[in-house]
């Protein structure tokens with residue numbers, strides 16, 4: 001069963017704080033989505049475990065009673081520190097990024 005929570009987090013794609021939907025599966029975070037650009041982050045818990053202590057992971061990943069400012073800050077810090085391979089983008093965003101790269105390349109030729 002999925003539950004949802006809203007929070008202000010820093011979006012890597014928008015490059016600013018935007019409203020995010022945090023999706024919990026049971027009591028654990030499943031994914032985080034930016035409401036503005038639609039970028040979805042799916043967090044690989046196994047990979048995250050290698051970089052963080054169990055306490056930190058539990059605090060970040062477990063569904064809170066309510067979204068606090070402290071947790072929003074922790075989540076943002078966590079997202080910014082993630083290796084890029086954990087970050088997934090929806091197809092639409094990937095296409096936009098590809099177009100931008102193509103434009104830049106064409107200018108070079």
Ligand SMILES: [Zn+2]
Pocket residue numbers: 011012013014015018034035036037038039
């Ligand atoms: Zn965004």
